[in-house]
Amino acid sequence: MTRTITFNELRKIKDSLPSGSMGKIAADLGLTDETVRNYFGGHNFKDGKSCGVHIEPGPDGGLVMLDDTTILDHALHLLEEVH
Template identity: 75%
Template sequence: MTRTITFNELRSIKDRLPDGTIHRIAEDLGVTVETVRNYFGGENYKDGKSCGLHIEPGPDGGIVMIDDTAILDRALDILGMQKV
């Protein structure tokens, strides 16, 4: 199931994560730390992979269509946020 949010919303979620969470998510999901960083807007594809994000320019940093929500779901679980 594809999920759509704004890029600014995605970055806001990342910015609210406690220190060390990127490493924790990577370990929990069996992916590299750079892959998790790329999910939240990083661009290190030498050490990390793309995560099924498609960004279209627009207001609020653009629209992000997410094919695989596993990283986002884990981040929201850690923050104790409801999935919308």
């Protein structure tokens, strides 16, 4: 499932996650921590992989087109658990 979100919205979700969430998401989904960080705007492609995130310049940090929302959905689920 694809989704478009602003870069600032994506970063706000990342910044709202409890400490250790990148590692938890990675472990739960069988990914590396760096791949999850790259999904949220990181750029470490030596240790992590690209994961279908395309950023278009624009207001609010630009638009981010997500080819697969699995990581985002997992992050949102973790946020629901803590609130």
